[in-house]
Amino acid sequence: xxxxxxxGALTGAADKKAAERVVRxxxxxxxxxxxxxRWIERGWELDMNFLAGNQYCDVSPAGELExxxxxxxxxxxxxxxxxxxxxxxxxxxxxxxxPELTVRAASDQESDMRTAKISSNVLKAVCEENDLxxxxxxxxxxxxxxxxxxxxxxxxxxMGRQIGVNDxxxxxxxxxxxxxxxxxxxxxxNLGCERVEDLAxxxxxxxxxxxxxxxxxxxxxxxxxxxxFSLAPRTASAHFAGLPGGVSGAVKNAxxxxxxxxxxxxxxPDGRLTVVAGDALVYDGPLPYRNGGGGCRAIPFVKQxxxxxxxxxFGGSIVDRLIPVQRxxxxxxxxxxxxxxxxxxxxxxxxxxxxxxxxxxxxxxAPGKVLVYRQGAAKPEMLGPDSLPSDFHDEEERLLDExxxxxxxxxxxxxxxxxxxxxxxxxxxLLIDLDDTRLAVTRASISRAVKEAGRQALRLMRQFAxxxxxxxxxxxxxxxxxFYFGASDISSDDVVFEAESAGAHTPAENRSLLYEIYxxxxxxxxxxxxxxxxxxxxxxxxxxxGLQNARGLEQLHANKAAEENLRLAVEDVSADxxxxxxxxxxxxxxxxxxxxxxxxxxxxxxxxxxxxxAHRDMLGKTEIIExxx
Numbered sequence: 001x002x003x004x005x006x007x008g009a010l011t012g013a014a015d016k017k018a019a020e021r022v023v024r025x026x027x028x029x030x031x032x033x034x035x036x037x038r039w040i041e042r043g044w045e046l047d048m049n050f051l052a053g054n055q056y057c058d059v060s061p062a063g064e065l066e067x068x069x070x071x072x073x074x075x076x077x078x079x080x081x082x083x084x085x086x087x088x089x090x091x092x093x094x095x096x097x098x099p100e101l102t103v104r105a106a107s108d109q110e111s112d113m114r115t116a117k118i119s120s121n122v123l124k125a126v127c128e129e130n131d132l133x134x135x136x137x138x139x140x141x142x143x144x145x146x147x148x149x150x151x152x153x154x155x156x157x158x159m160g161r162q163i164g165v166n167d168x169x170x171x172x173x174x175x176x177x178x179x180x181x182x183x184x185x186x187x188x189x190n191l192g193c194e195r196v197e198d199l200a201x202x203x204x205x206x207x208x209x210x211x212x213x214x215x216x217x218x219x220x221x222x223x224x225x226x227x228x229f230s231l232a233p234r235t236a237s238a239h240f241a242g243l244p245g246g247v248s249g250a251v252k253n254a255x256x257x258x259x260x261x262x263x264x265x266x267x268x269p270d271g272r273l274t275v276v277a278g279d280a281l282v283y284d285g286p287l288p289y290r291n292g293g294g295g296c297r298a299i300p301f302v303k304q305x306x307x308x309x310x311x312x313x314f315g316g317s318i319v320d321r322l323i324p325v326q327r328x329x330x331x332x333x334x335x336x337x338x339x340x341x342x343x344x345x346x347x348x349x350x351x352x353x354x355x356x357x358x359x360x361x362x363x364x365x366a367p368g369k370v371l372v373y374r375q376g377a378a379k380p381e382m383l384g385p386d387s388l389p390s391d392f393h394d395e396e397e398r399l400l401d402e403x404x405x406x407x408x409x410x411x412x413x414x415x416x417x418x419x420x421x422x423x424x425x426x427x428x429x430l431l432i433d434l435d436d437t438r439l440a441v442t443r444a445s446i447s448r449a450v451k452e453a454g455r456q457a458l459r460l461m462r463q464f465a466x467x468x469x470x471x472x473x474x475x476x477x478x479x480x481x482x483f484y485f486g487a488s489d490i491s492s493d494d495v496v497f498e499a500e501s502a503g504a505h506t507p508a509e510n511r512s513l514l515y516e517i518y519x520x521x522x523x524x525x526x527x528x529x530x531x532x533x534x535x536x537x538x539x540x541x542x543x544x545x546g547l548q549n550a551r552g553l554e555q556l557h558a559n560k561a562a563e564e565n566l567r568l569a570v571e572d573v574s575a576d577x578x579x580x581x582x583x584x585x586x587x588x589x590x591x592x593x594x595x596x597x598x599x600x601x602x603x604x605x606x607x608x609x610x611x612x613x614a615h616r617d618m619l620g621k622t623e624i625i626e627x628x629x
Contacts, residue, residue: 019281019284020281022274022284023276023279026260026274026276027276029260030205030258033189036191037187039059040314041184042059042063042064043059043317043320044146044147044317045065046059046065046323047145047146047147047317047319047323048145048146049065050083050319050326051083051087052084053079053081053084054079055079055081055326055327056068056077075334075338076334076338080330080333082322082325082400082403083319083322083323086322086407086409087145087318089409090318090439091137091144094439094442094443094446095136098133098136098450100124101127101450101451101454102123103120103123103458104116114596118490119490122458123454123457126454126457126461127454129159129176130176132450135151135179135180136450138180139180139449140446142182143306143315143446144306144318144442145317145319146184146314146317146319147306147307147315147317147320148183148303148304148305148314149182149183149303149304150180150181150183150301150302150303151180151302151304151450152177152178152179152181152204152300153177153178153291153300153453154176154289154300155174155175155176155177155288155289155460155463155464156175158172158174159172159173159174159175159177160172160173160175161173173466176461178457181204185204186202186203187202187203187204187205188203188313189201190313191314192311192312194311194312194313195303196301197298199263201260201261201263202260203259203261204258205257206256207226207251207254207255207256208254208255208256208257208277209223209251209253210223210254210255213257213277217275217282217283218282219277219280221255221278222278223252223253223255224254224255225250225252225254226250226251255277256277256278257277258274258275258276258277259275260273260274261287261299262274262287263287263298263299264287264296264297264298268286270287270297271286271287271297271298272285272286273285273287287299289459289460289463290463291459291460291463302453303449306318306445307441307442315445318406318408321406321407322403322407325399325402328399329396329399329403332392332396333396336392339388339392343388350373351378351380354374354377354380355371355372355373355374355380458490462490465490514538554580554583557579557580557584558583558587560579560584561583561584561587562587564584565588568588568607568608569604572611573607574611575614575615575618579615579618581615581618581619581622584615585612585616588608588611588612592605592608
């Protein structure tokens with residue numbers, strides 16, 4: 001017994017030493033990546049300060065952010081921020097060009113169509129639960145400011161419906177969580193690698209409150225105040241962190257949580273995830289998610305860039321490009337105002353000792369002031385005024401044009417003004433299209449990132465959804481259905497954008513294009529009429545999907561026929577006299593020709609034929625009655 005106890009103690013000590021070794025190795029790796037990325041991080045801090053309006057700062061040769069001192073005490077140091085409206089306009093235009101995610105069927109077979117429909121509804125439910133539009137807007141703001149943003153796709157066990165209780169704690173069915181992550185929290189192993197998929201490892205480090213660490217990992221830590229800018233939470237006041245007199249973005253009673261992801265290799269076929277909270281090892285094992293292509297495990301992060309840079313993991317920032325123009329613009333405006341002050345207030349020339357210069361400097365020349373000077377001395381006089389040089393105005397206009405050139409935002413978007421002589425609608429539309437084209441690279445990066453996030457979300461649902469999961473979805477004809485689906489039903493992750501095209505289309509442009517297609521008759525059938533299903537889709541695309549709730553008789557008959565198809569697969573169903581027999585015959589025949597019918601058991605064909613014969617008999621009698629009338 002004593003021997004077993006000693007062996008257990010030795011095993012526990014060995015495990016503790018192994019854990020300490022892993023923690024030390026992860027923390028050293030994290031420190032090395034911090035030092036390697038230091039200059040890039042300082043550039044992000046500078047971009048955030050300029051966007052917030054603190055534009056008299058720079059990165060010192062020592063690599064620290066410091067405030068610039070004025071050369072003379074009397075110099076003006078006003079800020080005329082043109083970066084913020086340019087970024088706001090870019091974010092607004094990018095947000096207006098975001099279509100809806102959907103899943104494309106592999107073929108036109110009934111089974112593939114059903115799988116695509118289920119996957120599309122699952123994806124829509126995930127996007128709705130995560131407020132994906134808000135997440136993308138937050139990530140876009142990060143990428144426009146610092147050049148890069150990330151999406152983290154993970155499985156959250158606290159989401160979804162409550163399905164039970166375990167030891168007094170509620171148990172939920174879980175769900176996919178999509179979160180926007182700032183570039184300050186991401187540390188790649190290779191700064192020259194361009195894609196997340198090509199990285200050997202990636203570290204996600206952030207400051208987390210000790211209560212949250214205990215809730216997630218079950219480890220209680222002492223906590224401390226974290227003042228590092230890259231690990232503190234981002235707030236509006238944190239833009240000035242690190243500057244003299246600025247507000248620190250420190251977080252109290254927290255610890256640094258380091259997650260190191262290693263992608264699968266030959267030695268580690270399932271990859272490796274190591275999570276260190278403070279000095280405690282809380283997880284060390286394989287990557288938990290099969291979120292890669294072909295069911296393999298991958299790093300659960302997706303990158304989004306404002307401007308892709310060759311040979312760099314982090315993208316380029318529009319704010320960084322605008323900083324030199326903003327510095328020059330501030331200098332021109334301030335010197336211009338100083339010149340105007342000299343013109344209005346004047347410069348007084350006095351003989352030495354003729355007046356009280358200290359009093360004159362403090363009070364100036366107020367209207368009605370009695371200026372007393374020494375008898376026999378030269379009378380004080382104002383220096384002759386000069387006119388404002390035109391160079392100030394010319395340089396100011398040139399810098400405003402540079403703001404437009406560098407930011408990619410024209411007068412159409414920023415000022416809602418037409419600075420050209422073009423007045424025709426076609427010419428103005430061409431100018432708007434050219435303006436939108438300048439955002440094509442950024443928009444393409446956002447589209448790739450959102451689609452990849454959607455693919456990973458579907459793969460996580462396929463991994464964790466289980467055999468039965470209840471979900472609300474839109475069925476045939478816009479009918480709301482509650483149904484159970486399993487992980488096996490989500491076999492398609494070919495995520496696309498609905499109405500995807502190569503050009504950039506705003507909602508107004510898409511509606512105008514849809515009107516043209518409708519008026520040209522391209523949506524009509526062989527009989528020249530637009531089907532009820534096509535009308536429903538058109539209304540949904542135009543933003544009037546609520547009108548489909550006022551369903552007509554045709555849609556109700558189609559829904560009834562679809563229900564009869566499911567019943568006829570297992571039992572006989574009689575035809576009703578109030579049915580629209582022609583429509584029922586078409587719906588039943590469509591089902592007979594689909595792959596779904598092949599899955600029906602023996603006797604199904606005979607049941608369908610008897611049911612169709614009943615519809616034909618009733619249809620023939622109805623036609624005879626109508627002819628007699």
